[in-house]
Amino acid sequence: MKKLINEPEHVVYEELHGIAAAHHDLVEVCFDPNYIVRRDVPLKGKVGIVSGGGSGHEPMHGGFVGYGMLDAACPGAVFTSPTPDQMLEATKRVNAGAGVLHIVKNYTGDIMNFEMAADLARDQGIEVESVVINDDVAVEDSLYTAGRRGVGATVLAEKICGAAAEARRSLKDVADICRKVNDRSRSMGMALTSCIVPHAGKPTFSLAEDEMEIGIGIHGEPGRTRMKLKPADEIGVLLMTPIISDLPYKNGDEVLLFVNGMGGTPLMELYVIYNRAYEIATRNELKVSRNLIGSYITSLEMAGCSITLLKLDDELTRFWDAPVRTAALRWGM
């Protein structure tokens, strides 16, 4: 196992200290229970937004804490759900009386623990709404999931809901916007290699030198099919076809096209995939009016990519374009 780490059991702890040292102008990192929180919370009249999940998907979610996106993020151990006490403390910390939205990726542990935290927060008089993200068209049920997995749409939902909350929309509104982003998003991923979970020390799965896995999950969960490695142009078709046919997107729809790296894939290759995905979208008469290209929801050092398509409308576009200032996404300020 080749990684830039010390003891596997200290990875998340040391990473959080690195984030604290690097981004103390933006965030505070709290320990026991662990969460990353905006320095300026609670913000009067503003809905708080909390997300979280296992570590190993960086920059998601901790890199998205800041103005115009998340108020707090709860990192679990690698590929392990955070605990209800992390979520509860983060929820209490960001609550300014306007309520708190939990954005939850559809994994059984995340769902269960966020539900428990929401109940505990409500017992303390905090209004909480939860929205579950389940945009992955690859498989119906999966290793850690009943129903579809939550993947790339999470990044888009966190950005767009963050802007809505910054505009002082109500909790009900921000939650509705989150559901709208989820309803209008579809994703699919693929892997060229497995990742290695630090405390496991060996690859999560094995792929031969000439194989790839289509429909992979962000924890290395099995996808739709394992097949011989294909050129990028064919991979683009294999990812885009189920996405476009699932919603379905209609001619003339404006979309945001998000090409995401899994952690070990260089930007050069993401642009090759983007080139093909853009061409397929255009040929299907979708208008790609916004995009995001880079490694934002990752799977440790896995090589591969995912594609997410979000059908935009004026409201979503406006909130996407709104200023954001986090460690990983920043524009307009």
Place this chain on the structure above:
Amino acid sequence: MKKLINEPEHVVYEELHGIAAAHHDLVEVCFDPNYIVRRDVPLKGKVGIVSGGGSGHEPMHGGFVGYGMLDAACPGAVFTSPTPDQMLEATKRVNAGAGVLHIVKNYTGDIMNFEMAADLARDQGIEVESVVINDDVAVEDSLYTAGRRGVGATVLAEKICGAAAEARRSLKDVADICRKVNDRSRSMGMALTSCIVPHAGKPTFSLAEDEMEIGIGIHGEPGRTRMKLKPADEIGVLLMTPIISDLPYKNGDEVLLFVNGMGGTPLMELYVIYNRAYEIATRNELKVSRNLIGSYITSLEMAGCSITLLKLDDELTRFWDAPVRTAALRWGM
């Protein structure tokens, strides 16, 4: 060879088409000869800044074209210097009468071709200054270099000089600031794995499962030493010690600490390294007042990292903080 590409010989061409499709609001991509240029050049009274080098180091340099950074970037084939005609066309295109600065990494081919392009541009009446970046303390001479290699300081010089040019500083001033950034920067890198050049199809070098290479170059050029894999804390010492002792930095100096991923290393590990590098800097009584963490000057999918330290002063800090809007670095706008 597992990559998200089509034919190896078309990688750069398809990547450039992907960049054109993704970032047409910021840049125009020109072909034959290839260069990426700001949409709004030439800009009256502004020094033009052109850089370039082999592809495979993305987002450098093409991802740095835009307001407050580069006016144009010339991408060569993978790990191959761009040609003088690319540099000449880019130079002519961005020239607005205030002269053009070439920022050149110290590799023999880049130096030779940028010199030729500068001579040709001068023949056409364009004032050109060239600054060579050579911040890598690892080795004195190297596979493609006489003297020290140019690495991480290039990213910092492009940002800082871009801000100076945006502030309408003269060509002489912008070139002097570039030399100052180079003089006050030191870098060192390491690799856990080799990269694979697409048209070669096999690893550039081989490292055993328990080995790492300290002092590696961004094309996989040999470093100082190959040794057994060490924990991140020891890697931090192996990189920071030669950097700090080389300048030398003095107690109380303000520095920018740049932890860079080589392409295949996830952000989680970069924060573990940042945590250690920050601690070493602080223990040496350096004040880390700015930072950059991410994969900005890469070596395809190589796993590893580099550290760059820049001794700041008020002028450099002000230009670092100035607004920038490019595909890869964006803040303040």
